[in-house]
Amino acid sequence: MRPRGPVWLAAPAVLVLLLVLAYPLAIVVWRSFTDPAVGFDNYVWFFQSAVNRTVLQRTFVVAAWVTLVSLICAYPYAYAMTIVGKNVRLVLILCVLVPFWLSGVVRTLAWVILLQDSGVINSILRGLGLSPVKLIRTLPGVIIGMTQVLLPFMILPIYSVMRGIDTRLLQAARSLGAKPWRAFLQIYVPLSLPGVYAGVIIVFILSLGFYITPALLGGPRSTMLSSLVQNQVLSLLNWGRGGAMGVVLLVATFVLLAIAAPLMRQKHSSTRREA
Amino acid sequence: MHAPQRSAGAAIEIRKASKHYGIFTALKDIDLHIRPGEFMTLLGPSGSGKTTTLNLIAGFTDISSGTLDIGGKSVTGLPSHKRNIGVVFQHYALFPHMTVGKNVAYPLALRGIKGEDREKRAKRALDMVKMADFAHRYPNELSGGQQQRVALARALVFDPPLLLMDEPLGALDKKLREWLQLEIKRIHRELGTTFVYVTHDQEEALVLSDRIAVFNGGRIEQIGTGRELYDHPATLFVGRFIGESTVLRGAAELSGNDTVMTIGDQKVLAHGRLAGDARPVILLRPERVALKRPGADAVSGENRLSGTIVEAIYLGSASKYEVKLKDGTVAVVRSPLGATDFAIGDVADVAFTPADLILLPDDASADVTLT
Ligand SMILES: Nc1ncnc2c1ncn2[C@@H]1O[C@H](COP(=O)(O)OP(=O)(O)OP(=O)(O)O)[C@@H](O)[C@H]1O
Ligand SMILES: [Mg+2]
Numbered sequence: 001m002r003p004r005g006p007v008w009l010a011a012p013a014v015l016v017l018l019l020v021l022a023y024p025l026a027i028v029v030w031r032s033f034t035d036p037a038v039g040f041d042n043y044v045w046f047f048q049s050a051v052n053r054t055v056l057q058r059t060f061v062v063a064a065w066v067t068l069v070s071l072i073c074a075y076p077y078a079y080a081m082t083i084v085g086k087n088v089r090l091v092l093i094l095c096v097l098v099p100f101w102l103s104g105v106v107r108t109l110a111w112v113i114l115l116q117d118s119g120v121i122n123s124i125l126r127g128l129g130l131s132p133v134k135l136i137r138t139l140p141g142v143i144i145g146m147t148q149v150l151l152p153f154m155i156l157p158i159y160s161v162m163r164g165i166d167t168r169l170l171q172a173a174r175s176l177g178a179k180p181w182r183a184f185l186q187i188y189v190p191l192s193l194p195g196v197y198a199g200v201i202i203v204f205i206l207s208l209g210f211y212i213t214p215a216l217l218g219g220p221r222s223t224m225l226s227s228l229v230q231n232q233v234l235s236l237l238n239w240g241r242g243g244a245m246g247v248v249l250l251v252a253t254f255v256l257l258a259i260a261a262p263l264m265r266q267k268h269s270s271t272r273r274e275a
Numbered sequence: 276m277h278a279p280q281r282s283a284g285a286a287i288e289i290r291k292a293s294k295h296y297g298i299f300t301a302l303k304d305i306d307l308h309i310r311p312g313e314f315m316t317l318l319g320p321s322g323s324g325k326t327t328t329l330n331l332i333a334g335f336t337d338i339s340s341g342t343l344d345i346g347g348k349s350v351t352g353l354p355s356h357k358r359n360i361g362v363v364f365q366h367y368a369l370f371p372h373m374t375v376g377k378n379v380a381y382p383l384a385l386r387g388i389k390g391e392d393r394e395k396r397a398k399r400a401l402d403m404v405k406m407a408d409f410a411h412r413y414p415n416e417l418s419g420g421q422q423q424r425v426a427l428a429r430a431l432v433f434d435p436p437l438l439l440m441d442e443p444l445g446a447l448d449k450k451l452r453e454w455l456q457l458e459i460k461r462i463h464r465e466l467g468t469t470f471v472y473v474t475h476d477q478e479e480a481l482v483l484s485d486r487i488a489v490f491n492g493g494r495i496e497q498i499g500t501g502r503e504l505y506d507h508p509a510t511l512f513v514g515r516f517i518g519e520s521t522v523l524r525g526a527a528e529l530s531g532n533d534t535v536m537t538i539g540d541q542k543v544l545a546h547g548r549l550a551g552d553a554r555p556v557i558l559l560r561p562e563r564v565a566l567k568r569p570g571a572d573a574v575s576g577e578n579r580l581s582g583t584i585v586e587a588i589y590l591g592s593a594s595k596y597e598v599k600l601k602d603g604t605v606a607v608v609r610s611p612l613g614a615t616d617f618a619i620g621d622v623a624d625v626a627f628t629p630a631d632l633i634l635l636p637d638d639a640s641a642d643v644t645l646t
Contacts, residue, residue: 172368174356175333176382176429183356186381190372 028243035240042244052228056248059225062139062214063207066146067154070203071196073147074154078195081155082162096152104149108213111145112136115217137219145217150206154199161195197264201257208249225249284312284469285346285436287332292341294327301327303493305341311436314463314470316480318516319490325473328490329439332471334358346436361430361438361468365445367422369414375401375425376410382433400432401425403462420451427459431466441473456482477517481505489513492640505560507633512641514558514633521564521606523557523580524637534634539601543578546629553636561609563631566596566617567624578632579624582606584617598625 032042046052081092099107114120115135122132135141165188173183211226218224225245233242287309294302302324309315317325330336331343334355343350350358369378380397388396401407404424414422423443430438440459444452460483463470474480480487481501488498489512497509501517508514515522525538534545534555549555569581585605586597596608596617606625617623 166366166368168364168366169368169370171335171355172362172364173370173381174354175335175358175360175362177356177359177385177433178381179356180354182385187370187372 028246030243031239032241032243032247035238035243042240043248045241046244046248052245055223055225055228056252058139058222059208059249060252062143062146062222062224063204065143066150066207067200067204069143069147070151070154071200074151074158074199075192075196078155078159078162081159082165096155099149100152104212105216107149108145108216111141111148111213111217115141115144136217137222139218139222142214142218142222142224145213146207146210149213150203150210153202153206157198157202158192158195161198162192165191193264201260204256205253208253283436284310284467286311286344287437287469287471288342288344289328289331290342292328292331292343293339294324294331294336295339301493302331305495307488307495307498309469309471312467312469314460314472314483314485316472316474316484316487317490318474318477318480318487320475320516323490324493325475325490326441327493329362329441329471329473332437333360333362333439359433359435359437361433361435363423363426363430363438363440363443365442367414367419367426369422369426369429371414373413374410375406375412375414375417378414378425379410379429379432382429386433396432397428400428403431403465404428404458419447420455423447423455424458427462431462431468435468437469437471439471439473442475443472444479445474452479453482459483481517487517489516491516508558508635510641511556511558511635511638514635515641519561519607519609521559521561521604523559523604523606525602527555533629538580538604541580541601543580543632544576544629545632545634547634549634549636551636555634556637558633558635559606559625559627559631560633561595561607562593562611564606564608564625564627566598566608566610566615567626568615569622569624571624572626574626574628577626577628579626580606581622581624584619584621584623587617587619596623598623600625 033039035042077092077096081089084092112119116122117132117134117136119136121135125132135144167188169187169191170180170183173187174180178186209226210224211230214222214224215227215230218227229242229245232238232245287307289305289307292302292305292307293300305324305328307315307328317328319325327336331338332345334350334353334357338351345358345360369375370381373381376397379400380393383393383396398407398410401410404427406421406424406428409417409421409425414425417425427443443459444455447455456479459470459472472480472483484501486498486500487504489496489504491512497504497513499507504513504517508517511522514520523536523538523543525536525543527534527536529535529548530544532546532548534548536543536545536555536557543557545555545557567579580600582598582600584596585599586595588595593612594610594614594616596610598606598608600606608625
């Protein structure tokens with residue numbers, strides 16, 4: 001147990017969180033049960049609509065795909081960041097961070113240009129004599145775009161854990177008779193899991209609430225829950241139904257996290273090298 | 276007996292081995308022959324190439340030139356996981372995500388040993404280092420000494436013919452270190468495995484080793500038993516690195532087959548002469564010289580240098596004095612119980628026969644490297 005400082009030091013942070021997070025959240029929850037009438041009407045409406053149920057399910061499926069594809073791209077990338085020289089590492093880090101400095105809208109519009117039927121990707125495919133594929137306004141298009149936007153949130157936590165892994169453990173494993181790939185799978189990968197878990201949770205949760213990218217890259221068949229919420233609240237001014245959708249998403253997320261948490265618990269606390 | 280099976284140790288033959296990092300030479304033409312079952316210690320100051328040598332044997336780095344045979348076979352190009360050598364690191368290198376039991380069973384699992392056999396052998400190895408009660412703990416729940424004992428069990432559980440240890444006790448306090456030294460010695464005796472041990476602590480080297488190889492600046496200065504190195508150092512560096520010593524320097528001339536050195540205004544006679552034209556120095560061991568009242572207790576043929584006592588330390592089993600000679604050199608003298616007592620400020624003679632001194636070629640690097 002690390003020693004704890006005085007509790008009141010956390011007071012400003014707690015206050016800010018209460019104001020900017022808990023208060024609006026409370027309002028949303030409150031209105032979902034009271035607007036326009038007191039009761040479960042908004043929730044009944046939500047689950048009775050086949051469209052809503054489909055969109056809710058799709059939202060989770062897309063989030064899962066985005067998380068998976070991000071992980072597959074991020075893990076080798078983060079690993080590469082730990083083994084290359086200083087200069088190459090700087091370039092790799094910049095490649096991760098630069099997208100942060102561009103707004104999500106700009107990046108998503110760039111993907112529109114890349115993915116559209118007459119876009120760069122299809123031009124290349126045609127140039128190679130292959131038949132063009134429909135990407136824009138499809139689920140794969142949405143997943144590609146969201147993955148690109150969210151990738152840094154997967155790379156950075158994995159990289160920060162990998163950087164702390166003592167690679168001398170791999171040398172030790174080899175001296176004990178482990179082939180290099182076996183040492184990697186049995187020693188390195190398990191030690192990198194805390195970063196993987198962090199990245200997976202962050203990307204998955206961010207994906208669930210993603211709005212701009214699915215709205216711009218997707219079509220009617222790839223609508224996500226955030227678009228429905230936006231439609232209810234901003235177009236139809238129906239705060240109760242919009243709030244209910246938000247609460248459903250929130251509860252579903254918590255349930256998933258509660259299921260996942262025990263699987264991710266680490267029995268050892270320190271993977272960092274000493275001294 | 277609980278120990279893993281007694282295995283025949285492997286011999287190591289290193290011939291003319293060098294290791295370069297870019298333009299830097301970490302090892303220069305090393306020759307090292309280690310006998311099967313021997314306890315060989317690589318001793319030397321920081322940066323002298325001990326770890327590099329160990330890494331070459333373990334296969335963690337490639338040899339730049341020269342040959343390396345283990346158990347009579349060349350291992351050039353053989354990756355470390357195929358060498359079947361146990362390695363214990365100063366930083367323990369236990370896998371933090373595995374329990375002690377899993378750590379020790381890991382090399383067995385890699386060798387396809389399963390089930391009860393694996394359990395039994397892992398338990399035996401843990402018994403050997405007296406850590407069997409800790410099998411379910413994680414490494415971060417153990418003290419440094421306990422972790423290192425587990426690391427030792429893990430490095431020996433697969434009965435390797437050769438065990439390499441790189442300053443395994445370097446991070447532990449003195450008491451624990453001394454106890455573990457004896458444990459390591461016992462295990463070595465029980466197993467018959469060849470041990471190669473790296474340390475920069477000369478006392479540790481003397482306690483543990485059958486033979487010691489003294490490294491300096493990427494070269495081996497001398498290989499021998501502790502007694503050989505102490506009584507007959509081949510170089511000034513070895514003489515100063517092993518045990519305590521006083522170095523006398525002065526103008527030297529030859530007198531027949533003997534060497535006469537002038538120190539201050541007194542002369543010291545040493546039997547023999549150095550080959551070549553190196554400048555001679557005289558090395559004195561503190562217990563091979565006696566402290567006498569000026570002019571008293573003369574023994575024929577002995578050398579005498581007069582000085583003043585500047586430090587007197589009572590050690591229980593002996594007394595230790597520091598004597599400032601006329602030329603400014605401070606000589607260290609260890610007097611046995613019952614010898615004449617001296618106090619700080621007393622004038623005294625440091626007395627020794629030609630047989631008690633060691634004549635060596637001077638070597639400026641011996642002073643520089645020893646800081
Ligand atoms: N990978 C490397 N690249 C460049 N130089 C190296 C490398 N490894 C070791 N050296 C150099 O080689 C020399 C010998 O290093 P080595 O690690 O063998 O010393 P050592 O005797 O084990 O010292 P210590 O007691 O400090 O561990 C040192 O000067 C070191 O700086
Ligand atoms: Mg070293």
